[in-house]
Amino acid sequence: MSSQLSAPSDQALEYDDAPVAAADSGRVALGRRTIGLWLLITGLVGAVASFLLLHERVQLWQDPNHTTACDINPWVSCGQVMGSWQASTFGFPNIFIGVVGFPVLVAVAVSILAAARFPRWYWLGLQAGAIFAFGFCIWLWANAVYVIGVLCPYCMVVWAAVIPFFVATTARNIIHGVIPASAGVKRIASEWWWVAVVVIYLLVFASILVQFSYAFTG
Numbered sequence: 001m002s003s004q005l006s007a008p009s010d011q012a013l014e015y016d017d018a019p020v021a022a023a024d025s026g027r028v029a030l031g032r033r034t035i036g037l038w039l040l041i042t043g044l045v046g047a048v049a050s051f052l053l054l055h056e057r058v059q060l061w062q063d064p065n066h067t068t069a070c071d072i073n074p075w076v077s078c079g080q081v082m083g084s085w086q087a088s089t090f091g092f093p094n095i096f097i098g099v100v101g102f103p104v105l106v107a108v109a110v111s112i113l114a115a116a117r118f119p120r121w122y123w124l125g126l127q128a129g130a131i132f133a134f135g136f137c138i139w140l141w142a143n144a145v146y147v148i149g150v151l152c153p154y155c156m157v158v159w160a161a162v163i164p165f166f167v168a169t170t171a172r173n174i175i176h177g178v179i180p181a182s183a184g185v186k187r188i189a190s191e192w193w194w195v196a197v198v199v200i201y202l203l204v205f206a207s208i209l210v211q212f213s214y215a216f217t218g
Contacts, residue, residue: 047106145207
């Protein structure tokens with residue numbers, strides 16, 4: 001088993017499903033098709049949410065009194081979140097990052113599903129993008145929940161897309177040796193990556209439920 005989980009040569013680990021597919025039949029592995037589908041789904045979901053946000057942002061530019069489609073109550077309002085400085089963290093609307101980034105992710109996913117071969121540096125670049133996206137979403141989540149005190153539904157859809165993108169990409173790169181790791185860590189990444197996605201979802205949901213309990217109780 002350890003020989004199956006050890007990192008193959010650079011020429012093989014970048015594209016071969018064999019080191020993972022040959023593992024125990026009960027294992028949830030991240031081969032080419034699996035990671036490609038996960039990236040495609042998360043990319044499409046994130047892109048749709050980002051373009052919906054862009055549409056609402058354009059409407060607000062044209063009419064400052066515009067009521068966005070997700071302005072539901074004082075605690076759930078895209079318009080209020082868009083009016084905060086956190087919505088333009090780098091000097092331009094954060095929306096543009098998603099509008100550009102998610103279609104690129106879709107293109108990467110389609111290339112993976114088409115059996116395109118990528119060098120190790122390409123996967124490391126994708127990993128860097130996943131880390132940035134996940135870290136930025138953590139920061140946005142903390143500000144929305146604990147600082148601004150208002151939730152943006154479209155933004156939460158983006159968070160929901162980024163979480164599996166980050167976890168699946170990281171697990172895939174560990175399993176295939178792009179990120180150096182022991183056989184034990186590779187086994188954990190192969191078997192439990194989806195559990196990490198569920199746990200993160202539950203933690204985000206719990207934080208919102210606790211912080212906005214007043215909105216639900218009265």
